Amino acid sequence: MFLNRRIWIVLCTLGVAFGVPTEIVESPDSVNSTLEYDSQFCHPLVIGHRGASGYAPEHTLGSYALAALMGADYVEPDLVITKDRRLVARHDNELGLTTDVSLHPEFADRYTNKTIDGKQMSGWFTEDFTLAELKTLRAVERIPNIRPGNSRMDGAFQIPTFQEIIELIKGLESSQNRIIGLYPEIKHSTYFESLGLPMEQLVVDILHSYGYQGSHAPVYIQSFEINNLKRLKRMTGIRLLQLYDSPDMTPFDQIEKENAPTYADMATPEGLAEVAKYAYAVGPDKSYIIPRDAENNLGEPTTFVHDAHEAGLKVHPYTFRAENAFLPTDCRNKMYPNLSSALGNLAAEITAYFNAGIDGLFSDQPDIPVRIRTGCLRNIN
Template sequence: MTPLPPARPLVIGHRGASGYRPEHTASAYELAFALGADAVEPDVVLSLDGVPVVRHENEISGTTDVSTRGEFASRRTTKSVDGEALSGWFTEDFTWAELGTLKARERLPAIRPSSASFDDRFGILRLSDVLKIVDDCASEQGVARSAVVELKHATYFDSIGLPLGEIVAAELADAGWSERPEQLVVESFEKTVLAGLAAAGLPARYVFLLEASGAPFDEIARSGAKARDYAAFLTDDGLAALAAEVDGISLDTALIVPRDLTGAAHAPSDVVHRAHAAGLDVFTWTLRAENRFLPRNYRIGHDKAAHGQWEQYFRSVLESGVDGVFADQPDLAVAARSAVGGAA
């Protein structure tokens, strides 16, 4: 496995600069790098013809104009994805040629009306498009930049005959990224797909994503009611076992700085220290400045869309010793990092 670069900690533009532009658009990714992000995170799902498409979910009614497109009205359906019934329009029911005609929309328009003002201006992207943006921005800035590629719903896509891991590995190889492990992180909430890519020899840093509750779907698909929950991976024994399989873990911020029953956050937990002791790097998601996302004791007023005491909260997360943070507003994460003595 390839070691991570020296701790900065890294600032990763979460779906680009998704606090300012509709997520996963060229504008969001380019802005993230302009605001100082070290890396960006494309979430990858698949089209009907096996093209790696960059969307947070394979159900796309909330982030595109698909629901307004009369020619696609008959594609609306209900499916079970990772055990959850979802209704809408799904990437795997469209060819890339069809998806490429859609326009992106802000996922949280009530919270981010400024971003929503950019609705329908930008098309959606393929993974290959994002990798090119990373390279172009790195060339313009004269500084190496990285991609943190998240594989979404791998077990589900495998079940419908679209092997997500294999398809993404081929795409990375075609783009020349399989020879750049120092710039490539591959992450997933499903450890099975990470293990498969590592066994196939894809040079990358592998990161296992963990929720604050629940269990990974690949575990549920394999073991049903006996599936290990996320908490089992965060015991000392669980962390030691993970260190033999992946390079790092990426945790919900609630696991780094826990919240009490009132929604207030106080002292960091010991999970970063224990993970480091096991030999794992630790990332966390997601730093967001709006009151809606902040712990209760870091909010200012009652407007959910207004920015609260984001710098104090961001600093409390950074001071836990994490190796990287995902941020919707990368410039604010960079500012907080500077305030705690990290790289500028």
Template sequence: MVAAVLAAVAVASGSARGVAARPLVGEGGGGAWGDDRAPLQASRAFNIAHRGSNGELPEETAAAYARAIDEGADFIEADIEATKDGHLVCFHDTTLDATTDVADHPEFAGRRRTLEVQWANVTGYFVTDFTLAELKTLRAKQRWNFRDKSHDGISPIITFEEFINIALNAKRVVGIYPEMKNPAFMNKHVQWADGKKYEDKFIATLKKYGYGGRYMSPEWRAKPVFVQSFAPTALVRASGLTDSPLVFLIDDVTVRTEDTNQSYDEITSGEYLDYMKKYVVGIGPWKDTVVPPTKDNRLATPTDLVAMAHARGLQVHPYTYRNENKFLHFNFRQDPYAEYDYWINDVGVDGLFTDFPASLRRFQEWTAKKKD
């Protein structure tokens, strides 16, 4: 399996078009490894490659993850969903429409339908209506038209196990940061023959590859992992299945949780953080929940969410940092490095989900040299 994954990475990362992925900073991915691999750094905020280096390559693909490792990411992040036949795959949306060529496959035309997802009706081609073999016939595409589209139509959807193998075969220790994505929806629309739930299958896959151990223990340092979810009940269930550190994701305060139908305004209260700290080591809030913007795209006064989390011994890993002007508040003068500086040095976060891990790594290397 490992050889197949690495072969896919080599093709998908650009060689098919004559464009090789060049290591920009740090060790690249691929190849056998031993105990002499460079360890995961823990002296600065974690560089978390959001769906891989998806600012450059289609998200959640082997190519995007290999590129992120080449660019110095500490962790590669993935959303994990389930297929009709019970396999776990790396995919963000519940529907395939936005990031694959499913619409170009006439054999699947009859699969499009409408289902309720997180209290809203969604129409599209649902991941849970396809077998793994069927999904493997599709090819990924860039989500946004303002990003490079030249790699569309090359990379297939990968499984959770293929994702894990990409990290394990890096030349240095690279962590994984998988999300239990829409667990209530997965459990409703996918049934496993052994009666297990989505959360059980998710944790069992991690255990199969030796992931476990409490945060910063020797076992964890050997195979670093954070397990994340927006669903508090899934995290509570997972806490009884693994010692791996869990992270509670927090959305906009107006959004309600999929499983408990709570508003995130309620969830960001001290009382609820006191409850969740029994199960998680950190929170992953949307950055606009931490520091809300004004109507004219400037930063308002920060909330006390980071201070509240730190007072309870919780790490804070906000999402998502993107280089493009349309995602930068005017305070940062269209400079993504100014945004990183603000969040790391002023707000004091412990990790950042970024679409551009090379940019974050460069910023941290430059600022580390200045401190020296």
């Protein structure tokens, strides 16, 4: 597999800009295909959330490459679908926040209002565009007020397809001589299915076509919904992860059911046992594990990790971010505690979660958890 010249220029530029290493400690010479690939990774696992989105615009080849170069074990693309049934990476199917679509007069008439997962939204939506049309857009930083530095790369990257991401990762595996996993999330499954654009079989077919099959493959497929994960369980042996939103919310595909479970119900020992029937792991909001107190400081750990492990589930919470805007008060930048963009002590927050027994985590700055993992030969110093 050959990466085109432009991608290699991007990788070199990222390496110079961030000082990331170009060599990674060699992984074992051979991999026993009967083992789960996670046995080849350091632990807890580090998942590059939307790539290395703390340093580059999210869901771009640059962001994914940077996460891999920083030593992330997995990179996470959120998947949505186009009018012509192509899977692309965006956190939302609405394009206004993360692309320059508003600057394209040829698409002005695509602006519309929709109800997605019960929420009213206005903007431009991937399902109204062909892939060729999306390729004329360029990615921009989602939160420039918090990450102004990322805006310097506005316009540098296209919206990538799922296949382009896989091919990038395959190329980086070869150049770094190590395994790099994929952690795709299927977004808005019920909504897209209602449009006649189901995503699950497409995701599975693409993964299988690249050789990702069975529970040993370095892949997790994740979703906030339940029914699609149960369908995926019948489609593939690839490991599945149940995401958890706010405790008082109900998975969208369950809302119309009598006695529909909330995520809080799914977090009880009984609920976790039910999840374990179709999922290998759970991805809770990190507050399920260590809630914050009245002063927004880190509180005491709950029993969530213990209960999930008792059910046979791995625990990969989200999302760990270094800016004050996302940190507990006791981990914020001491000199600029009220500046939302200031970088605080993310390492301290992550250490508390490592001590709580988690098996992995999603981070926008994957270099930080990679650096502070202990007893790991692949740590990057």
